[in-house]
Amino acid sequence: MKRLIATTAICAAMPLATLAQDKPDSLNVGMTTFLTGPASVFGVPARDAMDILVQNLNDAGGINGVPVEVTYIDEGAGAEALTSEFRRAVEQGGAEVMFASISSGNCQTLAPLAEDLQVMTYMWDCGTQRIFEEADYDYVFRTQANATPEMLAAVIYLLKTQPDFETIAVVNQDYAWGRDSWDIFRTALRQFKPEVEVVGEFFPAFGAPDYSTEISRLQGLQPDIVLSTSWGGDLDTFVQQASQRGLMNSSTFVLPLAESSLERLGSALPPGQIVGARGDHYFLHPERRDDQDFKDFMTQFEDKTGNITVYSVFHASQAIAALKAAYEKAIEENGVDWPTEDQVLAAMDGLEFQGLGGPVTIREDNQGIEAQLMGTSAENGDYDFATLENIMIFDGADITAPVGENSIEWIETLEPSFVDEVSVTTFDN
Amino acid sequence: MNFTTFLLALFDGVSYAALVFIVALGLTLIFGVMRILNVAHGSLYAIGAYATVSIVGWVLAMGAAPVLAFPLMLVSAVLVGVLIGGPIEYFLLRRIYDKSEVLQLLVTFAVFMILEDVQRLVWGTQPYFEAQALRALGNVSVFGVTYTVYQLILLPSVAIVLLLGLRFFLRRTVTGKLITATTEDREAAQSIGIDADRVFLLTFVLGAVLAGLGGALASPTTSILPGMGADMIVLSFAVVATAGLGQIEGAALTALMIGMGRSFAIYIWPEIAVLVPYLIMVLVLLVRPEGLFGSPAARKI
Numbered sequence: 152m153k154r155l156i157a158t159t160a161i162c163a164a165m166p167l168a169t170l171a172q173d174k175p176d177s178l179n180v181g182m183t184t185f186l187t188g189p190a191s192v193f194g195v196p197a198r199d200a201m202d203i204l205v206q207n208l209n210d211a212g213g214i215n216g217v218p219v220e221v222t223y224i225d226e227g228a229g230a231e232a233l234t235s236e237f238r239r240a241v242e243q244g245g246a247e248v249m250f251a252s253i254s255s256g257n258c259q260t261l262a263p264l265a266e267d268l269q270v271m272t273y274m275w276d277c278g279t280q281r282i283f284e285e286a287d288y289d290y291v292f293r294t295q296a297n298a299t300p301e302m303l304a305a306v307i308y309l310l311k312t313q314p315d316f317e318t319i320a321v322v323n324q325d326y327a328w329g330r331d332s333w334d335i336f337r338t339a340l341r342q343f344k345p346e347v348e349v350v351g352e353f354f355p356a357f358g359a360p361d362y363s364t365e366i367s368r369l370q371g372l373q374p375d376i377v378l379s380t381s382w383g384g385d386l387d388t389f390v391q392q393a394s395q396r397g398l399m400n401s402s403t404f405v406l407p408l409a410e411s412s413l414e415r416l417g418s419a420l421p422p423g424q425i426v427g428a429r430g431d432h433y434f435l436h437p438e439r440r441d442d443q444d445f446k447d448f449m450t451q452f453e454d455k456t457g458n459i460t461v462y463s464v465f466h467a468s469q470a471i472a473a474l475k476a477a478y479e480k481a482i483e484e485n486g487v488d489w490p491t492e493d494q495v496l497a498a499m500d501g502l503e504f505q506g507l508g509g510p511v512t513i514r515e516d517n518q519g520i521e522a523q524l525m526g527t528s529a530e531n532g533d534y535d536f537a538t539l540e541n542i543m544i545f546d547g548a549d550i551t552a553p554v555g556e557n558s559i560e561w562i563e564t565l566e567p568s569f570v571d572e573v574s575v576t577t578f579d580n
Numbered sequence: 581m582n583f584t585t586f587l588l589a590l591f592d593g594v595s596y597a598a599l600v601f602i603v604a605l606g607l608t609l610i611f612g613v614m615r616i617l618n619v620a621h622g623s624l625y626a627i628g629a630y631a632t633v634s635i636v637g638w639v640l641a642m643g644a645a646p647v648l649a650f651p652l653m654l655v656s657a658v659l660v661g662v663l664i665g666g667p668i669e670y671f672l673l674r675r676i677y678d679k680s681e682v683l684q685l686l687v688t689f690a691v692f693m694i695l696e697d698v699q700r701l702v703w704g705t706q707p708y709f710e711a712q713a714l715r716a717l718g719n720v721s722v723f724g725v726t727y728t729v730y731q732l733i734l735l736p737s738v739a740i741v742l743l744l745g746l747r748f749f750l751r752r753t754v755t756g757k758l759i760t761a762t763t764e765d766r767e768a769a770q771s772i773g774i775d776a777d778r779v780f781l782l783t784f785v786l787g788a789v790l791a792g793l794g795g796a797l798a799s800p801t802t803s804i805l806p807g808m809g810a811d812m813i814v815l816s817f818a819v820v821a822t823a824g825l826g827q828i829e830g831a832a833l834t835a836l837m838i839g840m841g842r843s844f845a846i847y848i849w850p851e852i853a854v855l856v857p858y859l860i861m862v863l864v865l866l867v868r869p870e871g872l873f874g875s876p877a878a879r880k881i
Binding site: 186187188189191192194195325351352353354355356358359360361363364365367368370371383384385387388391392395396397398415419458 | 585588589591592593595596599696700704705706707709711714715719724725726727728731798801802803804805806807808811812842843846847850851853854
């Protein structure tokens with residue numbers, strides 16, 4: 152009888168046993184990031200941040216006792232090498248989760264590959280809104296916002312703080328991001344303030360060493376507003392040269408990605424210019440700066456690198472926070488020691504997690520909803536570079552295109568009243 | 581476009597052309613004498629900029645006058661030429677002068693890749709900016725538009741001095757004539773006692789100093805960051821190919837054409853500004869495949 156009961160119990164437990172997974176020695180993650188080339192100004196800080204974050208996570212026991220190990224793949228090696236390395240990391244390197252990528256072009260390339268390889272992949276930094284608007288994915292998720300809320304926040308902040316401007320010119324890098332971001336910005340501007348005149352559109356080459364001619368032209372055109380969604384050295388060069396030649400005395404600059412250049416620009420960025428953080432990524436985040444974990448990380452990062460954080464560091468923190476949250480949610484929901492891949496994928500639906508910024512939620516189309524922080528440059532005397540005042544944090548849900556809609560087409564349906572309806576929290580600094 | 585706008589576009593064009601010419605000059609010299617297309621020229625340009633930012637930043641941080649930045653640029657350029665250019669020629673290039681051009685290209689490309697990593701190792705990936713020299717000269721207003729004296733006057737002046745100086749050096753000095761003779765016919769030059777190895781070393785170091793000087797002069801106006809060498813080498817190649825390989829005056833004229841073309845495009849049709857240098861190159865090479873000042877190579881019997 153005893154044997155019968157034991158056999159029955161074992162048989163009954165077997166289906167459950169097949170659902171559980173043995174705890175691995177480690178959870179292996181592959182991360183693509185620029186370690187070479189101009190975009191390494193974001194890629195290397197993100198790598199450094201990831202090293203610290205993973206160390207902190209593992210010191211605290213990992214994910215349910217399993218340590219995380221991250222290996223890095225250089226996006227600077229080119230798309231062909233990147234796809235080979237991505238495939239190798241999954242098929243031979245034992246990576247169970249991938250974090251990809253900084254370049255929007257690389258994200259567009261790797262998303263279908265990740266789907267083919269059936270490996271859970273977080274789009275951890277790239278901005279293109281097209282990923283989930285042009286395709287459906289089961290294995291690909293974005294653990295941050297995209298270009299649409301980033302540009303809409305900039306337009307709305309501009310309209311809220313300087314509603315009377317009449318003319319605008321743009322100086323963007325001549326590649327997909329520069330063109331696409333202007334497309335979103337201009338479409339929104341036409342909806343909210345159609346009388347604004349675009350007096351100049353300049354697209355200097357990516358990596359251009361000199362903007363003198365554009366600056367001369369802008370001085371002649373005298374637009375009220377100069378927009379530039381450039382980043383890295385290009386943005387630094389443009390702002391430095393514009394500042395040296397006094398262009399910022401006659402025009403207000405709107406720089407949606409300038410949070411990442413604040414420290415390097417030093418005194419070259421004068422007060423009164425509009426600065427975006429590509430999400431709510433700011434080392435003096437008004438809602439987070441007094442939290443002990445936030446302060447501890449900022450100190451750790453500065454001790455390790457000698458620099459303050461930039462937005463890619465926050466994006467790295469969101470990717471690792473999402474990973475931890477997804478596995479823990481899957482473990483809890485299924486009552487297992489270690490989840491299967493299907494259980495982790497199921498846990499991604501509606502997942503809420505928090506990196507260094509505010510909370511992020513994964514929507515049903517796998518797009519992350521994240522707050523946007525905008526501010527105006529100011530000199531407060533505490534740092535030898537500009538910090539932000541009149542900070543507004545926008546609710547990401549309001550300014551992200553709804554599930555299944557194309558961003559440009561959605562923006563074309565917005566009314567001017569949208570600017571006042573959007574949920575905003577304002578801080579003095 | 582009214583006359584004022586025309587003049588403004590002209591000034592912008594000259595200022596841009598000056599910097600492009602200075603960088604392309606070293607590449608032209610090295611190819612003209614040694615028949616080596618030096619891809620590592622872009623790295624020497626970038627290291628010249630990095631070295632200047634470091635040395636100028638270090639010296640000025642000790643309280644030196646900003647005007648000292650100018651001699652320090654020259655010091656940085658010479659250091660790059662001698663300490664990096666010299667060993668490249670001595671230990672590497674002189675072993676492959678008689679090898680195929682493809683191999684020479686691959687070797688200089690390998691040096692370029694190595695030097696890119698060296699830059700990252702020494703200076704990291706953060707962009708640098710050091711504009712003390714530019715600020716020291718101040719600004720000038722022309723028709724209501726503010727220019728920096730550095731870009732409007734200093735850079736074109738340096739370009740002219742280098743052009744005239746190099747012409748004088750090659751045509752009027754003994755060393756310059758030795759270089760020219762070696763260029764014309766290495767074997768004949770050696771047969772009359774010219775030490776071709778020394779001539780080549782001197783030429784390469786001189787070209788490397790010019791690359792470094794280009795970077796040094798660019799440093800106050802631009803961000804110094806990984807990848808800057810690759811961008812500049814592409815533009816320099818466009819200049820050198822359009823000019824006719826090894827043609828110094830041709831390089832000056834081509835740089836001016838590219839500078840002007842780009843500048844007027846930004847004023848009139850900004851959409852094509854990025855395309856202009858390559859459009860000029862294609863148009864010239866369609867009409868004159870050997871370049872503006874080049875001549876079809878004569879076969880040696």
